[in-house]
Amino acid sequence: KDFRNNVKPNWCPGCGDFSVQSAIQRAAANVGLTPEDLALVSGIGCSGRISGYINSYGFHGTHGRALPIAQGVKMANRDLTVVAAGGDGDGFAIGIGHTIHAMRRNMDITYIVMDNQVYGLTKGQTSPRSDDGFVTSSTPDGSIEQALPPMETALMSGATFVAQSFSTEIKELTATIEAGIQHKGFSIINVFSPCVTYNKVNTYDWFKENLTKLSDIEGYDNTNRTQAMTTLMEHNSLVTGIIYQEDRPAYEDMVKGYDEKPLAHQDLALDPDYFESLVGEFM
């Protein structure tokens, strides 16, 4: 069995999200998962459609709420590998509160952001990831705000696996997603996934010119959070690879009783004595 289904994506030809879809499918197979092992939860946006394009459990959630749903799935059934996916508007605008709390909480989930620095689905408005000066229908004179730095935010918020990738580098992207899935704890992978229709600035060529691979930086140590932060600042956040990784117990491993009986493993037959104890006083 594989992770392909027969639904044809309706992304624009050339959209970066195609490679992300393919990388998730390859990574899931490479780490030995079957479609029944994977729950893919997405938000709203062009990228949010991804949960319909992969053969696995899928949940197309609401805008900015992929992570609360994904965390609920993980708490209900720890046997599932849970991957949340969405766009930069989804995760860093309306969803930023959830993103920060999920990172400090460190549940064993992988969060993949398809970052195109624009709102694609609603036809090209400025997103929290748009650069200062970016001209869109909502900012005809250019954005006057600073872009949010997701990787720096992740480092400051206690994320235990922080990585960035580029959608055309499919081998590196696949390997990064595999590492994120295998990481025990919350992993965030920000993927530069160009919107060919509404972002004519941050294009494939632009990224090829401006990205630096961490593997090309001599002596880079991804267990050193201070070095991770200074490297991001020195490169204007335009680096790819695993930026930071740390071992810390996952949230669910610290919840008492979670091992024994998560919701999905509860016995559906109700013990009559237990029922009596619950409702007896009202009878």
Ligand code: SF4
């Ligand atoms: Fe992809 Fe942009 Fe088209 Fe949406 S509008 S499908 S993000 S290229």
Ligand code: MG
């Ligand atoms: Mg976007």
